[in-house]
Amino acid sequence: MNENQAVAALSALSQETRLRMVRYLVTKGGEGAAAGEVAKAAGASSSRASFHLNALSQAGLITATRASRSIIYRVDFAAMGGLIGYLIEDCCQNDPTIVSCCAPLTKQQG
């Protein structure tokens, strides 16, 4: 993960419809979901959904694979993890005696 990739990923996530899509796909895990299903979950028209799914794909946050008439989208969990790691890199200069500031960054996950 470099700066350009991180800005691209964060730009992609900083939009209501796309954030809903990613969060929906996160819950779906490796199974993923078809474009139409994601569009419905995010409350978007098909053209809008397509536009935003393409943006997420360009940013490297999701992948697309065709399955018959549908196109299945899945979160790229390595990319998501890479982004999170980039955001909190060298937290508190990696000082192991300081826990108070870095602790909240690892606790909220579930």
Add this chain to the structure above:
Amino acid sequence: MNENQAVAALSALSQETRLRMVRYLVTKGGEGAAAGEVAKAAGASSSRASFHLNALSQAGLITATRASRSIIYRVDFAAMGGLIGYLIEDCCQNDPTIVSCCAPLTKQQG
């Protein structure tokens, strides 16, 4: 953390100068850094830095406290952790038998 807060935080982070600022402040931990120091670290003019620091503050990602002539900015680590938690909420529907997709989200932290 709700949807509006998350979009605001991600919008704030999705800009080169602001991302640099936050990453710099993350390494500074509870100590924080003065506006001028952050501006220098991010390679921004003072007016640009002020504009972007205000955006990060409005988004709830950093706090500002005056110390003599300087204004010290610090990352709000609870807000950062809340954002990360919101992004990966209910990953894989919290199925404990699935590790492959959620693992990368908790490993990259340094």
Add this chain to the structure above:
DNA sequence: TCAACAATTCAAGAGATATTGAATTATGAA
């Protein structure tokens, strides 16, 4: 081949955001 379904592409208009340099506010020291 034809009809139906799933999804993408396109163009135009509306709205939001970033940059610049000059001016202004706030603080501290002589």
Add this chain to the structure above:
DNA sequence: TTCATAATTCAATATCTCTTGAATTGTTGA
């Protein structure tokens, strides 16, 4: 009070992004 430092505010410009609806592409089954 006066000067220097630290930082913010302002207005104008330029640029990017989102939405909409119609048209198009790709796939499947009758």
